[in-house]
Amino acid sequence: MIGLNTAAVYILQTIGGLYLLIVLLRFILQLVRANFYNPLCQFIVRATQPLLQPLRRLIPSIGGLDTASLVLAIIVQLVLMALTLMLLGYGVDNPVQLLIWSIIGITALFIKVFFFALIISVILSxxxxxxxxxxxxxxxxxxxxxxxxxxxxxxxxxxxxxxxIVAFLLLNLIDMLVVRNLAIMTGMYKGLSLAI
Incomplete structure (x- = not known):
């Protein structure tokens, strides 16, 4: 029987994961110098602006990178992981480990965004x-x-x-050799598989 906590985790991960994707897209759009007059870019800017604007006062851009949106993505990922663990009855004993897991999670999502963008691009072509x-x-x-x-x-x-095809291979190699190995070394798979 599915409990209320499981349903709450599902809602949290669905809505929170969607917002996390939008925040990370804001970073990626700045990174690839996308056309911000595009209606989809305008939506992403409006959706992220309330949380990003105050953060920008504290975190400046570094080397042309939108550092504030990257930090916001890590914070959103961290909060999602912490809330998921708490809803399922696990404590958040080590915030540093949770931060490391969040950075690994953001890196994996970053790779997935490019991977699926490539798939859509190939199909559209x-x-x-x-x-x-x-x-x-x-x-x-x-x-x-x-x-x-x-x-x-x-x-x-x-x-x-x-x-x-070469890009797919490179992205998969980075995911397998770097991201997954970091997740295994930090206990991310073991720790979060209990909760998720």
Whole structure:
């Protein structure tokens, strides 16, 4: 029988995870220098502005990176993990470990955003090449900084672009060799699998 705590965790992770994705997208959009006049970018800016504006007064941009939105994403991830653990009856004994797990979680989500953006980009290139839909333009703006350096090293195959395949391989390797190993070394899988 599913209890109220399990239902509360489901709601928390669904709504909180969606907001976390929006906050991380704000960082990624700044990182890839996306067109902020795009309606989807405007939505992301409006959704993140209430929490991001006061944080920006404390945390300046470093090297052109939107540091405040990255810190906000880590804070949202940390709060989500802490609330999930508490709702399921586990204590939050080590806040430093929770912070490390949050950073690993954000890194994994960062990779997933690019991975799924690449999948959508490839599908759009088959079914609707050259479309000017705001969502398609945003997806292309997210993918292009990842694909452009790969294309420089790829041989020209007469219109066949294999750079997304190389990007998929690189993203999966980073996820497997770096993110998952860090999660295992810090006990993230063992600790959170009990709670989630």
């Amino acid at each position: 088959w079914v609707a090449p050259g479309t000017h839909n705001p969502a398609a333009e945003l997806i292309n703006q997210i993918c292009e900084p990842l694909l452009a350096p790969i294309r420089r090293f790829m041989p020209n195959l007469g219109g066949l672009d294999l750079s997304p």
